[in-house]
Amino acid sequence: WNEPVVMEMGVPGRRGAVFPAAEAEVAAAVGEASSLVPAAMRRRAKPALPEMSEPDVLRHYLHLSQEVLGMMNISLFGTCTMKYNSRLSEQISLRPQMADMHPYQDPRTLQGILEIVHEFDLILRQLSGMDQFVFQAAGGAHAAYTQTAVTRGYFAAKGELEQRNQIITTIQAHPCNPATAATSGFEVITLMLEENGYPSIEALKAALSNRTAALMLNNPDDMGIYNPQIKEWVRLAKEAGALAFYDHANFNGVMSKIRARDLGFDACMFMLHKTFGGPKGGGGPATGAYGCSAELAPFLPKPVVVKDEASGLYDLDYDREMSVGKVREFFGNLHIVMRAYAWARAMGAEGIAEASDISVLANNYMEKRLLAVDGVTKSHPHLDEYRLEMTRYSLEKLKEETGIGVAELSARMVDFGVDAPWLAHEPWLVPEPFTPEAGEMWSKEDIDTWCDVIAQIAKEARENTDHVKAAPHNAAIHAIDGSALDDPARWATTWRAYLKKHGAQARRAAG
Amino acid sequence: WNEPVVMEMGVPGRRGAVFPAAEAEVAAAVGEASSLVPAAMRRRAKPALPEMSEPDVLRHYLHLSQEVLGMMNISLFGTCTMKYNSRLSEQISLRPQMADMHPYQDPRTLQGILEIVHEFDLILRQLSGMDQFVFQAAGGAHAAYTQTAVTRGYFAAKGELEQRNQIITTIQAHPCNPATAATSGFEVITLMLEENGYPSIEALKAALSNRTAALMLNNPDDMGIYNPQIKEWVRLAKEAGALAFYDHANFNGVMSKIRARDLGFDACMFMLHKTFGGPKGGGGPATGAYGCSAELAPFLPKPVVVKDEASGLYDLDYDREMSVGKVREFFGNLHIVMRAYAWARAMGAEGIAEASDISVLANNYMEKRLLAVDGVTKSHPHLDEYRLEMTRYSLEKLKEETGIGVAELSARMVDFGVDAPWLAHEPWLVPEPFTPEAGEMWSKEDIDTWCDVIAQIAKEARENTDHVKAAPHNAAIHAIDGSALDDPARWATTWRAYLKKHGAQARRAAG
């Protein structure tokens, strides 16, 4: 299998999409197209795009799709809470009543989608205890950014923004928390984990001050350990005048078990494209649902979907004086909200609770299986508690003993037709980390198969180390050369750059 | 890769599709479901179907799809006139206005689809010169059967049916012609090819008599040779009082170049699922468009779509006294007719003509390339004419010299990711035959690649014979054991039969 890069394909003159010429009356009325473009702005050289027929384009991209493992087999991709993506939702997403809707249509013509947004908002309010959700954020990190924007608006309104320019997070909070805080202009204070798997109250107290704008954290984080002092954390933050934001990226572990608002949090976010059954699509279109208390609601990005209870009609409320404005154009990836709503309806309250149950149960089952593999250990091994929806493991021991670490493991797993797990966000607190997540959509058999692969590779690591190191053997391609990727003289994010930097040798024969 | 048979999969209690319980009022009104089934007819033992969750079912069948080569790469599948199957048509076929239409709706609610049927009828009338088409036949062979049914109706009306009980065909006519003639109760007379690649006029004359009901043939047949005496054939048949039917399975070679009715034929058929761009789907849903002269039209299966020119409304005409009735329930695979109509509109008259041009050109180009391979010959090599849309080749020479024939070639081709060509319908007049067809959708590069594979295998046949014989090496499975397939003690078309015949050994471990 050797699918060429599309830029090498095609034949001059071949056509994929064609368009009619303008109607005779149209052309007669306005003249040649070129006469309508200011001379300075006419395109002179054609773009060097491939010239291909429609069947050839289709086949090329179908071939590329065949070279993706993804969730086609077993992929216990941690930190993402991958779920079954209902094909019904995909079908419906292509209906004109979803796909061919314009955000600036009169709201009277948007009643169906606004109803879904509103009803889903109500569902999330139930699950979190918050008072209002918006869906403008196009991803989980973007929802964290929304939090930082709302934080700015809230303190700006109080006149405290210049003073409160610090945001506190933890080293195991998702990197988007410190990153968006910094992008929003805040100074970031990061608390380190202590022996129990979470930072101490003392560290928090030391960090809090009248300069603190907000606390942003996950609980549990990827270690699967729930911080039992979290209520106290929130109390202390609020006492210091700061806001508290709960990043629910790891929601599966506590879904239906706790509610962010009940714990005192001012705001939280959910990833609809993961936790709520939207497809990941390799990374979006996604939606970060951002919810907050009534106190923060006036600062939310606008518009907000509102329902007139008298008429039953839905509308878009743009008239929000305190709003921080926009974090992205329009109202959000409503086609993802639709899918999340469909997921929540298909599951219902009991199904959602059961998903959490199964997810935690399966994770503990997987832990049992993985720790039975010689060479695999877990973070904070001294803690006896059952972990929640995921656990961080380490191959440190195997690496020391055989030279096979997580990179080699990942590459070799591909040969078994199963995909590598997420390793860990940086910094790697645990050496040679990996963080599989079973979730509720993989069967026990799937988990067993996956663990069998790990066990098999660990065995191979001792018996046939070189074979593992040379992996993958049965993938679309062999191990890539990573050295070029950060070298300005060699990296190439486009074919143009590739030709420029690598010259004639870059031109492989097509096919 | 080792995807289990679905019958081995699943876990008791697991569910894929669930249904709500009847509404409380419904249940109260009618009682338990079991009470509504006559006792003798209640199902006692559950069917032994797999019990699987939805994601598991989806993944299983996606895996199976990944184990099909089909037209995902290059498949020059002869005798089928494979074409590009537009994805637009597939999208539209799932619209409720196509998928969710019932054949017994009031015709006033079917105006869109009836318009398409009627307009497409007019297109085929143009291309064939016939006076009326119907689409009830669910495949090309079924259209041939329609011909035999119409033939019966026609001669029954004339009181000649008992006398005219013979149908004449040629050895290279598609097997469906003699087979449907026989199924309809006719005696079949088969004319053999002579030196020119078609039967002689003399042979035809000898076969014709007052017992002849019809002539059924293809022209060109799979040899790609056009019978230039065909007009005379039709004249002779009609002189003998018989009907003449043109099986246009090989239409690409003469499309836009000739018209069946102009040559005197009374009827013809087109394969909409192939020649007109419908997807083959591994073998249907298909449509055999059957068209005939005004003289035969009264005998067509009913209903026929008619247009009231005054109102512009379409209707279904069931009131056809002479009709032979039905060859299948309802009006035909109208979702395939829709696709064929879309194809014809996308192509237009010029595109259709060009498709024929390209198809014949590409076939001759392919011939040039294939005959350059040592070991490949073609049928009737003494004839100099350019072949039309396909040519029959032989590996006889290679087989004699190396032991590698078409079966081994086919198996080995799979290793190159290209699919085997059609060989030939039985009987094999040409030893070790194969019949690729380039058509108009494969690019010159594709044809070159495909011919390169043939050349490569022919080379391997001499240099590494055993490797070829053991092929495939890189397919989903290895060469199957064909010996069980006709052995009553071993064949098994169902899992039940497999378990029964092969007992415990049949039970492979799942996964």
Added chain:
Amino acid sequence: MRQDQTRAHPWMPNSVPAAKDAMLAAIGANSIEQLFAQIPEDHRFRGTFDLPPALPSEVELKKHLLKTLGKNRSCEENLSFLGAGIYQHHVPAIVDEVAGRSEFLTSVWGTPMSDHGRNQAWFEFCSQLGELVGMEFVGLPVYSWGCAAGNAARMAARITGRRRLLVPASMDPERLAVVRQYCEPVQMASHIAVETVAFDPRTGLLDLDDLAAKLADDVAGVYFETPGFLGTIESRGAEIAAAAKRHGAVTIVGVDPISLGILAPPSDYGADIVVGTIQTLGAHMNCGGGAGGFIASRDEEAYAREYPTLNVSITGTSVPGEVGFGLCLAHQSSYGMREEGKDWTGNSVYLTAIASAVYMSLMGPEGFREIGELIIQRAHYAAKRVAEVPGVEVVFSNGFFKEFVVRFDGTGKSVAQVNEALMAKGIFGGKDISADFPALGQAALYCITEIHGQAEIDRLVDALKEAVR
């Protein structure tokens, strides 16, 4: 206006002049016209085709198709109670997804190795259907239920060497017409006489006395259905089959397999051959294009050797423990034996077989049970409620599955009038069967499936009340 004459067509990579020129040069021809030299000039069509203008641009083509199909009124937007052989069952989304996969959708034929996945899916179709109907030998599908019945009748004739077929008088006239076609007109030497057996006007069930009167040792097969065309569940299948057996006739049973989660498999009451529809197992109605039929029987050589279908068998490969699939009994088909083959074989509805395989896997035993229970309850509810409408009568008020006959004689309205009134309210009333079954009066066949909730049924009843006023 732009000159489009030389623009390459998006679906023809070789419509680029350079590709044509290169191929012409390679074969030493000067022009494409030259390639057609073998067709005599007086055969050639030299006129112009009067075809509608080409729409090579997808945006234009889509607009045109949607506008045209937009003139249809679908059963999704409207509320339909039509059945009578094509049924509006729910098609699960993953069925469309799998059947629409390019690999399956465009698949032609390769080798058992390159077609492995598809062949396995076909085998799984046969295997699951076999479980539903209780049979071991299942062929790939034929065009429709009627065609399957026709093929089965011919199989019975070949097996027994006899040429009479008994069928119920309550049979779908459409399906019966197909069977008659397959059984050939009386002028043909191989004609099979199709004779109808009366049905009990009170129950809709087969009249066993009439059956006994017509059964004889020259009968090739006795065909009956359950549920039958008029919706009724034939409760005396075992008696019918036993009677047929006594006379050496083959018992052929027609079923709608979606009923088999709650109804007994035909093997339980003596069927030799089972036929039926697969449209209810995951195929869209497609204005009738969703039709598809199956043939199944015990795995006995006498039966197997008469199948006209493509048959896929599981088998081993050159690697121990590995399984593959191949065509079995291929030689007896028309591909193998031309006019000596069993009837004929050709493209059929094999993609639907894959759709049905997915459907059955998704349903499992409990899915079939639940859907059967739901349908039979709602159908009886509907019948009960409809019978409350003044002047309206349900002819066979129990013992049916999803369809039932409604008689309007008491309202003084014809079915056509009632349906006209319903259509104005966005409801497609039951199929008018008064012309086909005059004895039943102004009668319509109503169909209830899992898509009809109580709300939809109540809406029908309200509309009927107004319609008959």
Added chain:
Amino acid sequence: MRQDQTRAHPWMPNSVPAAKDAMLAAIGANSIEQLFAQIPEDHRFRGTFDLPPALPSEVELKKHLLKTLGKNRSCEENLSFLGAGIYQHHVPAIVDEVAGRSEFLTSVWGTPMSDHGRNQAWFEFCSQLGELVGMEFVGLPVYSWGCAAGNAARMAARITGRRRLLVPASMDPERLAVVRQYCEPVQMASHIAVETVAFDPRTGLLDLDDLAAKLADDVAGVYFETPGFLGTIESRGAEIAAAAKRHGAVTIVGVDPISLGILAPPSDYGADIVVGTIQTLGAHMNCGGGAGGFIASRDEEAYAREYPTLNVSITGTSVPGEVGFGLCLAHQSSYGMREEGKDWTGNSVYLTAIASAVYMSLMGPEGFREIGELIIQRAHYAAKRVAEVPGVEVVFSNGFFKEFVVRFDGTGKSVAQVNEALMAKGIFGGKDISADFPALGQAALYCITEIHGQAEIDRLVDALKEAVR
């Protein structure tokens, strides 16, 4: 009523009691509740969620979703002239097909080897977009055009160490609001001041005098768009870029790439960074959810090292001649450096990148030329015809691409009134911009794409004539 309590959920294979019991046994727990012991009781929610009833049955769920979405009125059934950042372009069927392939749709992240096909598709997205805009370095897309502009502004600030950004006063208020968000409020120490440059009221083009007045050596970047929000093609891009360069500022150009078959690539007139939408390259509108943005520049290290995007580079593998793809400059992202990273990175619209890759491959250079020519001609035709309506004026009557501003002051009607009248005829009139651009009067922004044929435009004109009466 059936007891559904113990029925397994179709989406959770392990909701079978046996699976749960087996796993509990394996880990030595007695109950699932036990697994949550680490959550303090006073944290636990012990109430009942007031959620709508579960619809685990797909037939019920589908019915509900279709009924709800059926309350929408789409731009397919209606005739829409809305644009203003989200455009109704034709989405070729194969784009949906490829983007909907399970392999792409559900793909998470594996290794470069197991993700090879997707990574290649991403690289092909970047490569083709690079050709359209004339740039060598292209990142994977960000959320939207506005977000891309915001990121580009921050890149310019980091590159120059300056904190002023000049943008056109004619900029989309929605997009401008996003840029302002990214540039931080004035209270933040790292605030970037966003200042607007006036536009010429006769032409809609940037006022070069005002630009000159505001340009200074403390300006980080000059941002302008072509076509701009008001539809106009900025014909003096080279002069603007030259002016920016003279002051050491980065020139950032925003484009709608669907215009680039006929409009010059921004590299031709001096752009340093190009941003824009990818929604027009094969994404459905999705009520605004189709948005997606891109960032491109020359392949200079100073620029490359400021990208906040995911970046995919082509590279070799352990086999000579084989190519693969990997993330490049990954460490500078927030995944690599947390708060020290370049802005932040996360899930974005990467599936749309694949859709756009397919779109661009299908279009090729000639497809982009044809669509550009068609749109600009039809848009001008529309403007010309609309201007014939009594009292209606087209504000910038030439020099635009697909959008133009229509002023209704002369009719005595407000845009809202006109649009209300149009809506009654199934037409969605242009976006009302009178509140955002009061100087333009009662003005609406009309958009014409390849889906608007002459017939549709004429229909609009007729409807407008009635509406303003």
